[in-house]
Amino acid sequence: MQKEAGLLTDYRLQSKESPNLLNCYKRYPVNPIRGEGAYLYDDEGRKYLDFISGIAVTPFGHQHPEIKKAVNEQLDNLWHVSSLFFSSLQEELASKLISATKLDKVFFCNSGTESTEAAIKFARKWGNGRSNIISTLGSFHGRTMGSLSASGQYKIWEGFQPLTPGFSYVPYNDINAVEYSITSDTVAVIVEPIQGESGINVPSENYLSELREICDQNDLLLILDEVQTGLGRTGKMFAYQWEDVKPDIVTIAKGIANGLPLGAVVCSEKVSDAITPGVHGSTFGGNFIAVSAAIKVMELLTDELIQHVQNTGQAIKNSIYSFGFSSIQDIRGKGLMIGILFDKNVNAKEIALQFLNHGVIVGTAGDNVLRLLPPFIITDNEIEIFNETFYSTLKESIGNY
Numbered sequence: 001m002q003k004e005a006g007l008l009t010d011y012r013l014q015s016k017e018s019p020n021l022l023n024c025y026k027r028y029p030v031n032p033i034r035g036e037g038a039y040l041y042d043d044e045g046r047k048y049l050d051f052i053s054g055i056a057v058t059p060f061g062h063q064h065p066e067i068k069k070a071v072n073e074q075l076d077n078l079w080h081v082s083s084l085f086f087s088s089l090q091e092e093l094a095s096k097l098i099s100a101t102k103l104d105k106v107f108f109c110n111s112g113t114e115s116t117e118a119a120i121k122f123a124r125k126w127g128n129g130r131s132n133i134i135s136t137l138g139s140f141h142g143r144t145m146g147s148l149s150a151s152g153q154y155k156i157w158e159g160f161q162p163l164t165p166g167f168s169y170v171p172y173n174d175i176n177a178v179e180y181s182i183t184s185d186t187v188a189v190i191v192e193p194i195q196g197e198s199g200i201n202v203p204s205e206n207y208l209s210e211l212r213e214i215c216d217q218n219d220l221l222l223i224l225d226e227v228q229t230g231l232g233r234t235g236k237m238f239a240y241q242w243e244d245v246k247p248d249i250v251t252i253a254k255g256i257a258n259g260l261p262l263g264a265v266v267c268s269e270k271v272s273d274a275i276t277p278g279v280h281g282s283t284f285g286g287n288f289i290a291v292s293a294a295i296k297v298m299e300l301l302t303d304e305l306i307q308h309v310q311n312t313g314q315a316i317k318n319s320i321y322s323f324g325f326s327s328i329q330d331i332r333g334k335g336l337m338i339g340i341l342f343d344k345n346v347n348a349k350e351i352a353l354q355f356l357n358h359g360v361i362v363g364t365a366g367d368n369v370l371r372l373l374p375p376f377i378i379t380d381n382e383i384e385i386f387n388e389t390f391y392s393t394l395k396e397s398i399g400n401y
C-alpha cells in the first residue's frame, strides 16, 4: 500500500494556491481524478485509501456498480422537471425515509445547510408566532445565514454578523441549561446527536431522551440534525435510534445520494400540518438524478451492513487503543464516525498530512482531533492497511509519545 501510494516527497512543497478558486478552503495538495471502492487515484497515479469519504458523503465508496447503474438509467430517462409535478420517484424515496425515521412527511432540498434552513422555517411556521430556537455551543448546522446563526460557534460567525435573530445557545450535553433557557418565545431545540465538526463529541447516554422529555413538557419541537450522523454512519440507521427517541424533525444530507447533492427534511404529522403550498420550496430539490442514487443507497443500507459499520468501527477503535500512544487522550464516536483526540502538543492537521503522504486520507475536526469517516464497504484487508499505516505514521511523526 505504501509503495503504491508513492510518497509525496514533501507535501508542503507540493501545496499550491488555486489560481481560480476563492480561498475558502485549506486543500490537501493532491488532485484526485479517479475513485474505485475505498480508493482514490491522483493525477500522478498515486493510490490513496479514502478514510474521509468526501466528509461522510460516499458511504458506498466510489463507482459503486449498483448506484452507478441506477443513476445511468435515470440519466437515460429524465433529469429534471422541478417540484411542479407529482413524482413517483420522489414518492419512492420519501416512503423509504418515512419508514426509516418512523416520521410522516418529507421535503427535498440539495444540501445540509438547506435542510437546516427548511427545519428552522417549518418549526417557526408550526410555532405560529414563537420563533426562538435553542441550539448548542460547538454545534454545526451549515454556512448559510440561518444555519450559520443556528450554529453555536463564534469562529464561523466572525465577519458575518449580524446573525439572524432568534437563536440561543447552551452548552452541549447540559440538560439543565436547556431548561433554564426556555422562554415563552421558544419553539424548538436543535441538536446534533453527535457533534461532528467540532470534534466528534458524544453526549451522555440519555441526552436525547431527556431533551425529548423537556420538549414535550414545554410544547417544543425536537429537531435532530442527522446530516453527518444519519443513514448508518454511527452503526444505527439514525444516531437517535441509539436512544430510541422520536424527534419531530430530522435533517438529512451528506451520504444520502453517495456523492450527488441531495438533502431531506423529515417531519412528524403535527409539523407537516402547518405546511401549505408556497411556504417553502427549492427548484433543484429532489432532482431525479440524485433521487435515483438515493433510492439505491436506501436499498443498500441493510441491517447487516449497518451492523458491519458498528463492528468495524469498534475494531478500528480497539486497534488504535492497542497501539498505546500516550498522546492519544480519547478515541470517541460511534460506528464509522471516529474522532481521535490528541493532547495539545500534537497538531492533528500535520498528522493528517503525514497520513496523506503515506497513502491514507483522513480528516480533522478542531485542532487536535483526527477524524475518520471511512466508507461502509471497507474490508478487513483495508482496515489492516489503515492500522499498519496508522501505527507506522504515528511512530515516525511522534515516536512513542
Ligand SMILES: Cc1ncc(COP(=O)(O)O)c(C=O)c1O
Binding pocket: 111, 112, 113, 114, 116, 140, 141, 142, 143, 192, 196, 197, 225, 226, 227, 228, 229, 253, 254
Ligand atoms: C451536522 C451538520 N449539519 C449541517 C451541515 C451542512 O451541510 P452542507 O455542507 O451539505 O451544507 C454539516 C456539514 O458538515 C454537518 O456536519
